[in-house]
Amino acid sequence: MTTVAARPATMAQALTRALRDAMAADPAVHVMGEDVGTLGGVFRITDGLAAEFGEDRCTDTPLAEAGILGTAVGMAMYGLRPVVEMQFDAFAYPSFEQLVSHVAKMRNRTRGAMPMPLTIRIPYGGGIGGVEHHSDSSEAYYMATPGLHVYTPATIADAYGMLRAAIASDDPVVFLEPKRLYWSKDTWNPEDPPAVEPVGRAVVRRRGGSATLLTYGPSLPVCLEAAEAAREEGWDLEVVDLRSLVPFDDETVCASVRRTGRAVVVHESTGFGGPGGEIAARVTERCFHHLEAPVLRVAGFDVPYPPPMLERHHLPGVDRILDAVGRLQWEAEN
Amino acid sequence: MTVMEQRGAYRPTPPPAWQPRTDPAPLLPDARPYRVLGTEAAGSADPDLLLRLYRRLVAGRRFNAQATALTKQGRLAVYPSSTGQEACEVVAAAVLQDRDWLFPSYRDTLAVVSRGVDPVQALTLLRGDWHTGYDPYEHRVAPLSTPLATQLPHAVGLAHAARLKGDDVVALALVGDGGTSEGDFHEAMNFAAVWQAPVVFLVQNNGFAISVPLAKQTAAPSLAHKAVGYGMPGRLVDGNDAAAVHEVLSGAVRRAREGGGPTLVEAVTYRVDAHTNADDAGRYRSDAEVETWRAHDPIALLEEELTHRGLLDDDTRTAARDAAETMAADLRARMNEDPALRPDDLFAHVHAGSTAQLREQAEQLRAELAAEAEEAGR
Ligand SMILES: Cc1ncc(C[n+]2csc(CCOP(=O)(O)OP(=O)(O)O)c2C)c(N)n1
Numbered sequence: 263m264t265t266v267a268a269r270p271a272t273m274a275q276a277l278t279r280a281l282r283d284a285m286a287a288d289p290a291v292h293v294m295g296e297d298v299g300t301l302g303g304v305f306r307i308t309d310g311l312a313a314e315f316g317e318d319r320c321t322d323t324p325l326a327e328a329g330i331l332g333t334a335v336g337m338a339m340y341g342l343r344p345v346v347e348m349q350f351d352a353f354a355y356p357s358f359e360q361l362v363s364h365v366a367k368m369r370n371r372t373r374g375a376m377p378m379p380l381t382i383r384i385p386y387g388g389g390i391g392g393v394e395h396h397s398d399s400s401e402a403y404y405m406a407t408p409g410l411h412v413y414t415p416a417t418i419a420d421a422y423g424m425l426r427a428a429i430a431s432d433d434p435v436v437f438l439e440p441k442r443l444y445w446s447k448d449t450w451n452p453e454d455p456p457a458v459e460p461v462g463r464a465v466v467r468r469r470g471g472s473a474t475l476l477t478y479g480p481s482l483p484v485c486l487e488a489a490e491a492a493r494e495e496g497w498d499l500e501v502v503d504l505r506s507l508v509p510f511d512d513e514t515v516c517a518s519v520r521r522t523g524r525a526v527v528v529h530e531s532t533g534f535g536g537p538g539g540e541i542a543a544r545v546t547e548r549c550f551h552h553l554e555a556p557v558l559r560v561a562g563f564d565v566p567y568p569p570p571m572l573e574r575h576h577l578p579g580v581d582r583i584l585d586a587v588g589r590l591q592w593e594a595e596n
Numbered sequence: 597m598t599v600m601e602q603r604g605a606y607r608p609t610p611p612p613a614w615q616p617r618t619d620p621a622p623l624l625p626d627a628r629p630y631r632v633l634g635t636e637a638a639g640s641a642d643p644d645l646l647l648r649l650y651r652r653l654v655a656g657r658r659f660n661a662q663a664t665a666l667t668k669q670g671r672l673a674v675y676p677s678s679t680g681q682e683a684c685e686v687v688a689a690a691v692l693q694d695r696d697w698l699f700p701s702y703r704d705t706l707a708v709v710s711r712g713v714d715p716v717q718a719l720t721l722l723r724g725d726w727h728t729g730y731d732p733y734e735h736r737v738a739p740l741s742t743p744l745a746t747q748l749p750h751a752v753g754l755a756h757a758a759r760l761k762g763d764d765v766v767a768l769a770l771v772g773d774g775g776t777s778e779g780d781f782h783e784a785m786n787f788a789a790v791w792q793a794p795v796v797f798l799v800q801n802n803g804f805a806i807s808v809p810l811a812k813q814t815a816a817p818s819l820a821h822k823a824v825g826y827g828m829p830g831r832l833v834d835g836n837d838a839a840a841v842h843e844v845l846s847g848a849v850r851r852a853r854e855g856g857g858p859t860l861v862e863a864v865t866y867r868v869d870a871h872t873n874a875d876d877a878g879r880y881r882s883d884a885e886v887e888t889w890r891a892h893d894p895i896a897l898l899e900e901e902l903t904h905r906g907l908l909d910d911d912t913r914t915a916a917r918d919a920a921e922t923m924a925a926d927l928r929a930r931m932n933e934d935p936a937l938r939p940d941d942l943f944a945h946v947h948a949g950s951t952a953q954l955r956e957q958a959e960q961l962r963a964e965l966a967a968e969a970e971e972a973g974r
Contacts, residue, residue, distance in 0.1 A: 301807035
């Protein structure tokens with residue numbers, strides 16, 4: 263095999279490549295959604311797929327999310343592996359009935375006879391100045407629905423590797439793409455993509471001993487930046503990228519928290535009823551005796567996602583994370 | 597005995613008599629989009645109305661150009677232009693009484709402005725300082741709806757409620773061709789027809805839903821034909837012919853007000869600009885196609901008619917342009933002022949009251965901003 267050098271790539275390009283390679287590898291893989299054909303999707307993630315594989319395999323559907331997901335269910339019943347694109351987080355809501363009542367439950371209802379090997383790609387989260395209904399973090403709804411897997415990559419290698427894994431999975435996967443990381447860059451080799459950790463495993467992105475930041479998707483770069491800044495304060499933070507919310511990797515998370523004794527969960531989604539509550543509870547249940555402080559959450563405020571000019575006040579940034587890290591010196595303060 | 601012999605002995609019971617619940621014929625749309633301008637009918641169109649529409653079209657075009665320019669200056673985050681569709685936009689506002697309601701979708705800022713909403717307030721959503729910049733009750737304009745077709749059931753519900761209260765209020769709801777594929781469109785149409793709600797649906801069929809052409813959106817003969825299945829009339833009209841749109845829409849509004857029930861109007865028009873300033877229309881359509889439609893421009897059509905009837909002199913034309921220019925200059929000046937942002941607003945309108953949780957978070961933000969200000973001051 264000729265060796266091809268890694269070159270700069272964006273997360274968007276890696277996702278496109280993953281779709282292309284999956285379609286080439288398996289004729290059962292069909293991509294469908296609004297504007298995914300000629301336009302290549304509003305974020306261009308499906309760019310070139312209709313030209314390469316034909317409109318039957320990369321299909322511009324009518325504008326109807328319930329219809330898109332509902333027909334994907336039927337296609338999956340007949341042996342295809344649909345990969346559905348929802349244009350934006352908040353536009354997936356019309357398809358909730360299909361997702362909750364059928365996609366998530368079909369295997370269970372049929373005692374395993376009818377699996378749902380479909381992937382639902384959803385660009386999610388804020389930070390790109392989108393107007394109303396373009397910045398929701400809806401992961402808690404998906405996490406709370408038994409039967410769904412919920413993946414969210416934060417690195418370019420993971421974007422490729424995890425999307426391939428999602429498409430290969432015999433279970434339905436809600437694949438959340440952090441839209442503000444679409445244009446993030448890294449050196450990456452599209453001809454020979456690096457293997458990534460299996461989905462379902464969290465990955466320690468930065469080693470440290472003072473406390474653990476538990477995060478995923480759009481908040482990973484923010485946490486890494488906060489960890490660098492914390493060095494000046496004398497804190498050496500470990501940063502764990504959860505990668506998949508379902509399945510959840512208790513093992514890696516708890517190993518880290520037991521080592522550091524302190525943890526902060528960071529995400530854009532609202533704090534109340536958000537993913538952080540579940541994560542903090544799990545960590546507390548498993549690591550109680552190792553904890554030096556309560557597990558804290560740094561999350562978006564409990565408000566509807568704000569208009570773009572105010573979103574910087576809503577999104578958890580470095581300062582809010584450092585502030586929480588400061589509060590972890592529990593004994594000293596109380 | 598063979599199967600055929602058995603069948604011969606079989607005497608099926610005849611089905612009960614059946615007839616359609618409604619005669620579909622009067623519900624069917626015209627075979628071709630209805631036109632007034634350039635036809636015999638134009639001769640009897642009210643000159644005052646035509647001139648009024650002309651001024652509004654000229655102002656509307658200028659508004660679209662100005663808003664598009666504001667995106668280039670970074671003053672608007674995004675602007676979905678309705679250039680080419682101005683006839684639908686301004687007429688939608690013109691056929692309503694003050695007490696009626698307009699339910700716009702995200703492309704319909706011009707209809708909202710034509711209804712009397714301050715342009716700066718109408719553009720707040722697209723500037724990004726708040727989601728809806730106006731009080732919906734002031735001019736009876738619902739918030740611009742971004743999720744497609746979701747405003748349609750609201751329009752039906754409001755119209756139904758008004759009727760229940762004995763008010764002769766009509767709701768006019770705007771939706772794009774793509775939006776007609778959504779489940780909410782179907783449900784709204786069905787409710788409206790079953791309840792005989794005083795609502796008018798105006799589909800602006802501008803050819804595309806972002807990149808997807810109508811042929812991939814529907815296999816129906818026309819979008820207006822969809823009405824028949826629900827039991828309401830469908831009307832097909834040339835959406836660039838302001839006089840025709842006015843006649844058809846005001847007829848539908850009158851009918852609704854008089855208790856005749858809902859109407860679905862499909863206006864055939866074209867989105868001359870890209871979907872938004874962020875879109876690359878060259879990927880899905882040809883310049884030649886756009887040029888064909890430019891030649892069928894709503895302002896030019898009306899100008900031709902007015903000139904033909906001797907109703908348009910240079911003074912009228914200049915006055916219309918000057919008025920549009922003044923509006924644009926005012927808009928430009930006011931949009932160039934930075935909006936006053938109030939971070940506290942994040943927490944102000946989540947619930948009718950507040951909660952301890954939100955007060956705590958507001959306090960946190962205030963402390964952060966104070967620290968930021970102190971840092972900046974140092
Ligand atoms: C429920 C929902 N799905 C997807 C979108 C994303 N989206 C915004 S505009 C648009 C196309 C709308 O086309 P159409 O209804 O024809 O209206 P037009 O833009 O042509 O005025 C799409 C898909 C949305 N806003 N809402």
